[in-house]
Amino acid sequence: xxxxQVAITLLLGSFFVLMILRVPITFCLGISxxxxxxxxxxxxxxxxxxxxxxxxxxxxxxxxxxxxSGEIMGEGGMSMRMVRLANAMIGHVQGGLxxxxxxxxxxxxxxxxxxxxxxxxxxxxxxxxxxxxxYDADYSVAVTITSSIQGILIPPSHNMIIYSxxxxxxxxxxxxxxxxVPGLLLGASLMVISYIIAKKRNxxxxxxxxxSEKIAAFKDSFLGLFTFVIVVVGVVTGFYTATExxxxxxxxAFVITFFVYKDVPLSVFPNILKRALRTIAIVVxxxxxxxxxxxxxxxxxIPAMATQALLTLSDNKYVILLVINILLLGLGCIMxxxxxxxxxxxxxxxxxxxxxxxPIHFGIVLMLNLGMGLLTPPVGSTLFVGCAIGKISIxxxxxxxxxxxxxxxxxxxxxxxxxxxxxxxxxLMGIN
Numbered sequence: 377x378x379x380x381q382v383a384i385t386l387l388l389g390s391f392f393v394l395m396i397l398r399v400p401i402t403f404c405l406g407i408s409x410x411x412x413x414x415x416x417x418x419x420x421x422x423x424x425x426x427x428x429x430x431x432x433x434x435x436x437x438x439x440x441x442x443x444x445s446g447e448i449m450g451e452g453g454m455s456m457r458m459v460r461l462a463n464a465m466i467g468h469v470q471g472g473l474x475x476x477x478x479x480x481x482x483x484x485x486x487x488x489x490x491x492x493x494x495x496x497x498x499x500x501x502x503x504x505x506x507x508x509x510x511y512d513a514d515y516s517v518a519v520t521i522t523s524s525i526q527g528i529l530i531p532p533s534h535n536m537i538i539y540s541x542x543x544x545x546x547x548x549x550x551x552x553x554x555x556x557v558p559g560l561l562l563g564a565s566l567m568v569i570s571y572i573i574a575k576k577r578n579x580x581x582x583x584x585x586x587x588s589e590k591i592a593a594f595k596d597s598f599l600g601l602f603t604f605v606i607v608v609v610g611v612v613t614g615f616y617t618a619t620e621x622x623x624x625x626x627x628x629a630f631v632i633t634f635f636v637y638k639d640v641p642l643s644v645f646p647n648i649l650k651r652a653l654r655t656i657a658i659v660v661x662x663x664x665x666x667x668x669x670x671x672x673x674x675x676x677x678i679p680a681m682a683t684q685a686l687l688t689l690s691d692n693k694y695v696i697l698l699v700i701n702i703l704l705l706g707l708g709c710i711m712x713x714x715x716x717x718x719x720x721x722x723x724x725x726x727x728x729x730x731x732x733x734x735p736i737h738f739g740i741v742l743m744l745n746l747g748m749g750l751l752t753p754p755v756g757s758t759l760f761v762g763c764a765i766g767k768i769s770i771x772x773x774x775x776x777x778x779x780x781x782x783x784x785x786x787x788x789x790x791x792x793x794x795x796x797x798x799x800x801x802x803x804l805m806g807i808n
Contacts, residue, residue, distance in 0.1 A: 491747060
């Protein structure tokens with residue numbers, strides 16, 4: 377027999393100690409699980425089986441295909457087309473390049489599904505352009521990185537697929553539909569605060585473009601935007617699964633990038649594959665290790681304990697949701713998004729089910745909450761990418777980020793406490 381409290385302390389304590397020592401998160405999960413299993417007398421082959429079960433999933437194949445299609449689109453000049461289209465639509469207002477930046481992220485989010493990819497692609501074009509036009513570097517970077525979070529909410533999002541796998545019976549198509557309105561709401565809110573700051577700092581007005589130029593910009597970017605239609609419409613109508621949609625999207629991206637747009641030669645494709653493979657290997661290893669960690673959590677009955685603790689804290693579901701949001705925001709400062717989805721979902725899902733919240737609704741709240749963690753030090757990957765492109769320090773950026781954080785928190789509270797923002801579109805489509 378073993379002492380459950382000691383086992384829980386060993387599992388969580390060793391995990392956080394290893395993380396503080398900057399051991400890669402996959403190894404943190406695996407090592408802490410193995411140490412705890414040895415203490416508890418669990419046979420190690422059982423952990424190996426849990427790891428294999430975690431990655432032996434047809435639905436999981438969607439993630440590599442979505443990553444590959446995002447890499448192809450990012451390399452193939454799609455970012456510039458999105459910027460051109462956004463500029464034609466809204467670039468003429470005061471501080472127009474900031475609005476262009478946010479709208480371009482809305483478009484590109486429906487293609488890449490990745491905040492880091494969005495910041496890397498759009499940011500490398502728009503941040504230098506904004507600085508050259510007289511915008512402050514801190515403002516340019518803040519607009520870029522906060523708007524990139526739309527890519528996590530607007531489908532296709534491989535993080536939603538990870539959540540769907542961990543949550544069990546949650547529909548990917550329902551999550552895709554549920555993320556559309558919150559993603560657009562986030563973009564609109566960021567446009568408002570960006571415009572207010574632009575007026576206050578007297579940033580320049582953009583130039584109006586003619587109707588013919590707008591039509592030309594739309595035609596030039598239409599094939600890229602059609603990726604969103606391929607994925608979402610196909611999955612929602614049941615024409616194919618999310619995995620099949622991801623494969624079609626990757627093939628479609630390959631064809632239009634190398635044989636229609638022809639912005640880059642086919643010779644760069646091996647490098648695209650290498651980058652995609654590197655990302656895929658990290659994600660798959662992380663999922664496998666997280667499943668082992670999750671098995672140990674369930675073995676020690678930690679999710680049940682967490683449910684009881686939160687329900688004991690208050691019988692008011694609004695208070696519980698606030699506590700969960702604050703907890704996730706804090707964890708987002710010290711851990712990356714994917715491992716947090718894998719670790720916190722099995723712990724928190726029983727709690728939100730108990731208080732009557734839909735797992736689909738919670739999934740979108742989780743996406744935005746942890747997406748905000750990508751913008752906070754010390755491990756905010758999107759934050760670091762934006763600062764590197766803008767050539768500014770995190771300290772310099774921090775003051776400018778405050779109003780943007782505030783707006784994102786307001787949107788987070790809105791989608792947490794107003795379920796209709798999240799659930800209306802899935803319900804209209806008959807998916808719950």
